[in-house]
Amino acid sequence: NVAEIAWYMLPSKRRGRDGIKLVDTAVNYSKLIGAASISMIFMESSMPKTVEKMYAKMGFNLAETTHVRYL
Numbered sequence: 001n002v003a004e005i006a007w008y009m010l011p012s013k014r015r016g017r018d019g020i021k022l023v024d025t026a027v028n029y030s031k032l033i034g035a036a037s038i039s040m041i042f043m044e045s046s047m048p049k050t051v052e053k054m055y056a057k058m059g060f061n062l063a064e065t066t067h068v069r070y071l
Helices: 018-032 048-057
Strands: none
Touching: 018 048
C-alpha cells in the first residue's frame, strides 16, 4: 500500500525542532506499520536548503527532483 500525506509548518515554527519532531513521528509510525520506505519532499518556497540539510542529517537520500510547469 502507498499513502501520501501532506503537512505544512507555520513559518513561526520553522526555526525550532518542531520539523524534526514531525519527521521523526512519521518515520516511527511508518516503521510501526511495516513500511519498507518513506519519502519526504519540500517546496522550493519553504527554506529548501535548510530542509534538505535536515533530511540528509536524518538519514534521507536524495532520490529525485521535480519540475512543474503551470499552465
